[in-house]
Amino acid sequence: MKKLTALLTTLALALSLTACGPKAPAASSGSGTPAASSNAPGDSSAQPADDGYTSLDDFILWNEDGTLTTTGRDATGQNAVVSSGKYEASKIGRTIIENGGNAVDAAVAVAFTLGLVEPNATGLGGGGFMTMRSAETGEIKFINFRECAPAAATPDMWQVDAEGKVIGSQNMSGGKAVGVPGTVAGMLYALENYGTMSRDEIVAPIIELAEKGFTVTPTLSADMNNTYDKLMLYSESGKIFLKDVDGILLPYDVGDTFVNKDYAKTLRLIAKDGADVFYKGEIAEAMVKAVQKYGGLLTMEDLANYQVEVMEPVHGTYRGYDIYSSPSPSSGGTIILEILNILENFDVPSMEHDSAEKQHLVGSAFAMAYADRGEYMGDTKYVDVPVNGLANKDYAAKLAAKIDMDTAMTNVLPDDPWMYEHEDTTHFSVADKEGNIVSVTFTVNGYFGAAVAADGYGFILNNEMGDFNVGAGHPNSIAGGKTPLSSMSPTIIMKDGEPFAAIGSPGGTTIIATVAQICSNLIDHGMTMQEAVDAPRISGFRDTTLNYESRFSSETIAEMEAKGWTMNASDEFNRSFGSVNAVRYAEDGTLDGAGDPRRDGKALGF
Incomplete structure (x- = not known):
């Protein structure tokens, strides 16, 4: 019946293609063996399973009901770890x-x-x-x-x-x-x-x-x-x-x-x-x-x-850790530093990760930093961008002073970083015991x-x-040869000159929020790499509205709402909150890799 419905849908599509857009068939959760393809030689084709062949070997990615597994995504290695979306x-x-x-x-x-x-x-x-x-050489390049x-x-x-x-x-x-x-x-x-x-x-x-x-x-x-x-x-x-x-x-x-x-x-x-x-x-x-x-x-x-x-990466610090991330034409590295600089004005390590106190601070930092992103960021070859001001700690202290710990921020407008002036996707990370690190975010966009x-x-x-923004007059308006604004933020963290972590995520504009939260999870709360990736996340930066993964406690959400936040619940693990594939250098010298259960991520080490 399911296949018959799909066939009828496709026939209807063929008849209506020039009139109005056809409706996509419902997503399938079945795992049946497909019919042999009749595609022409050289084309892509579906093939019947060969004696139970799977390219996943013994990795169990989904349950019998088609939902993704949320365990078994991590790996450790003495020599190297590779963590990617597949x-x-x-x-x-x-x-x-x-x-x-x-x-x-x-x-x-x-x-x-x-x-x-x-x-x-x-x-x-x-x-x-x-x-x-x-x-x-110890050099970090972008x-x-x-x-x-x-x-x-x-x-x-x-x-x-x-x-x-x-x-x-x-x-x-x-x-x-x-x-x-x-x-x-x-x-x-x-x-x-x-x-x-x-x-x-x-x-x-x-x-x-x-x-x-x-x-x-x-x-x-x-x-x-x-x-x-x-x-x-x-x-x-x-x-x-x-x-x-x-x-x-x-x-x-x-x-x-x-x-x-x-x-x-x-x-x-x-x-x-x-x-x-x-x-x-x-x-x-x-x-x-x-x-x-x-x-x-x-x-x-x-x-x-x-x-x-x-290029030289954007560089800043957070509680003694060096953060290296993406410069223009990405907004990611600069805005991540702005968020972390705001958080650095508060005793975040003393807070519980999933507390309303912590999430209120994070949501407030998102609101101010994203307002600045929308106002100022663009390709620096074509427009002037106050990159140094946005990443300046004094500027962050000014923004931090605006946060009322009891009330959500409303009508958040961009501030003035100029006075301090002296961008679906995938991510993977590779690191080895010598300290060679590669952090890559790349995409075809949608x-x-x-x-x-x-x-x-x-x-x-x-x-x-x-x-690109539609129309002229915006820092991110179209020009021939210009690079569109991005949030992609492949990031390397160092501590006292030694490698600490390689992180990044897909997710459009939520990339910035996701990477900032992972940085805080690792540095403020001492999590392992997989714990930092698995921890529930929030996203959002407009109109005191935050989306959250439903693993936050009801008490935390109630406290957030009492402060004036509109809280929208999502799944326990939702792919719209990013898909971080990352590696951390543990204190004992092992490499600690994590794959994100929100998508198909898996770390492997040896």
């Missing part, structure tokens, strides 16, 4: 280090693996940031491989209605949503300058996985179902991310084996010809053709001109990006243009 990526990253590679080699392998197994959140058609530490606007992009490139909203979601799907991708350039730059292995060595196990197939999880299946409309509207994407059942494209079921031979082909081309094939060769031509087919502005010149940028795919190459393109 078991398969962590496994391949660990194998790279076991075979003699360093943390950067492992990170590049993890990134390319996530492009295969987590295409709903990231991939070759996206971009992001890397914060890395070299044990040999690599910016974020997407940028095509040269022809302008603030009026989208049609808007009378209320200033983009008509037809042109900023979120289709060709005009696509920015110039940076992931391939960024990863290959890191490999060539900081790694030890060849491209062939890095991609070999990923190619094998792409051709053998990986197991579809409840998270991926649900995202395929929830973006079914979009994937069907763009045929090249539907051919990759939907399975062919008797000539009809349907979302994958939980437990299906997803084969992506086109992705394997793409990795072989990258291994052979490097970044040139992606930015100047046949893959570039396929991307431009796809984007322009759907009305976009991407050109071969945009791709050929893309440049990775090596689930399955713009839903525009390079035909025959097995990956989706980003919808990063949607991160």
Whole structure:
């Protein structure tokens, strides 16, 4: 009956596609074996399970009812730990280090693996940031491989209605949503300058996985179902991310084996010809053709001109710990420091993590810091941003003085940091015993990006243009070559010159709140890495309204409401609160890794 309903839904879609948007089928929680695919050779396809084959080995990710497990996500290691949003990526990253590679080699392998197994959140058609530490030199560098606007992009490139909203979601799907991708350039730059292995060595196990197939999880299946409309509207994407059942494209079921031979082909081309094939060769031509087919502005010149940028990370301190995170064009590192600087004015370590006293302070800090973010942050190559002022401790003390411990803040407006002046996604962390650390957050922005795919190459393109503000006159307005504002915050924490932790998260603007809370959990409350990741979180920064995971006690919520907060309950573990995959250096010298149970995260060590 379920399959019949899906078939009828798809038939209805085919008839109504030009009139109005079809409704996506309900998310499946089944784990039945799929029918054999009739996709053309080289295309992605669902395959029947082979003698119980699963790419998850003995890792139990979901329960019989389809809900994700909340235990077994952590790992320790004497030599190294890799923690990512997918078991398969962590496994391949660990194998790279076991075979003699360093943390950067492992990170590049993890990134390319996530492009295969987590295409709903990231991939070759996206971009992001890397914060890395070299044990040999002690240097901490930031690599910016974020997407940028095509040269022809302008603030009026989208049609808007009378209320200033983009008509037809042109900023979120289709060709005009696509920015110039940076992931391939960024990863290959890191490999060539900081790694030890060849491209062939890095991609070999990923190619094998792409051709053998990986197991579809409840998270991926649900995202395929929830973006079914979009994937069907763009045929090249539907051919990759939907399975062919008797000539009809349907979302994958939980437990299906997803084969992506086109992705394997793409990795072989990258291994052979490097970044040139992606930015100047046949893959570039396929991307431009796809984007322009759907009305976009991407050109071969945009791709050929893309440049990775090596920068100094934002640096600040919190209770004696050094925090290194993302500079502009991300707002993340700066605003995280602003939040932590505000909290530093209070005796947070004496408070219970889940107390109303602590959460009131955190919510108040969020309100003020996010107000500043909206007012001031943008790409510093195009606008003046008071970065030093926003991260200044005296400025934070001024903001902290505004907090009334008994009353929620209302009508929070941005302050003036200038007087102190002297940005769905995935994250992974790799660390080894020598102190080499790589913290990477990268994305295609929304689930399955713009839903525009390079035909025959097995990956989706980003919808990063949607991160710009609509219209002119804002620090984050569109300009050709400009990078949109981001909250991505791959972060490294040091203590007395020694490595302490690598953290980060997906989650859009909630990334900042999530990373700040993890920092506090580790530093203020002395949690292990998995305890810090598992602890319940809050999010929100407007109109005295906070969302919270329902593991907070009823007493805490009642106290918060008495202070004037509007408290909105969410699930016990909710993916909208981020998905932190992180590593901590424990006092006994072991590496303490955590995967986030809010999604598919898993840490592996050895």
